[in-house]
Amino acid sequence: MTGHLPERTRWAIVMAFAIAMGWVEAASVFYVRALVDRIEPYQADPLPMNGALGNVELWREAATLVMIATLGGLAGRTWRRRAGYAALAFGAWDIFYYVFLRLISGWPRTLMDWDILFLLPLPWWGPVLAPVSIALVMILWGTLATQSGDGTADARWAWALAGVGIGLALAVFMIDTWRALRDGRDAILQVLPTMFNWPVFWVALLLMASPALHQVAFLRTKKSVFRLPCCWRLP
DSSP, rough: OOOOOOHHHHHHHHHHHHHHHHHHHHHHHHHHHHHHTTOSSSSSOOOOOOHHHHHHHHHHHHHHHHHHHHHHHHHOOSSHHHHHHHHHHHHHHHHHHHHHHHHHHOOOOTTSEEEEEOOSSEEEEETTTTHHHHHHHHHHHHHHHHOOTTTOOOOOHHHHHHHHHHHHHHHHHHHHHHHGGOHHHHHHHHOOOOOOOOHHHHHHHHHTTTHHHHHHHHHHHHHHHHHHHGOOOOO
C-alpha cells in the first residue's frame, strides 16, 4: 500500500476491502449451502459434504486467513499496525458476512441462531451473537492499534489474558465436536449442539478484550496527563 497514505485513509481502504470480502464470503457460503440443501445449518446431517467438497471448503477457509493476514501486512507500516489492520479486516469481514448472508438467503433470522462458524481444525458451533461479539472486539482493538500512534504500549499481561480468553472461546466453540472425535469423522459431521456455555464465553470475551481495554485506559491516562498543565495556576 502506498507509503504516504494517512492512517485514516488506510483504515477506510481496509474496511472497504473487508466489507467486499464479506460479500464474497456470503455468496460462496450461499452457493455451497444451496448445493447441499443446508441454507440453515442447524438441522439433521448439518455437514453433508463428500470428500472433494469438504476439502475445498477447508482450503477456502485457509485461503481466507492468508488473504486477511496479507492485507494487514500490506496496510501496516509497523508490526503492531499490521496486526491491527488484520484484526480490523477480520472483524469487519465476519460481521458483514452475516449481514450479506441475511440479505441473500434470509438467514440468520436472529443473532441466537446456531451456525457452523469454522471447520479448522474441527467444526466450530455457536450462536451468531458469539462470533459477532468477538468481531466487534477485534474492530475496536484494530482501530486503536492503527489510529492511536506508535507511542501506545501493549502490556504483556493484557496479551497473556487475551491468550487465555482465546483458548476458552475455542473450547466453548469446539467442545461438542471434540467429544465426538473419538467416534470418528462421521460422528463429528453429525454433531448438533444443544447448549452454548454463555458464562464461560463472556469470561473469554472479556479476557480477549484485555488489550483493547488496556489501550483505552492508556489513552485516557495519556490525555489526562497532557491536559494537566492547562489546569495549573501560578501563585
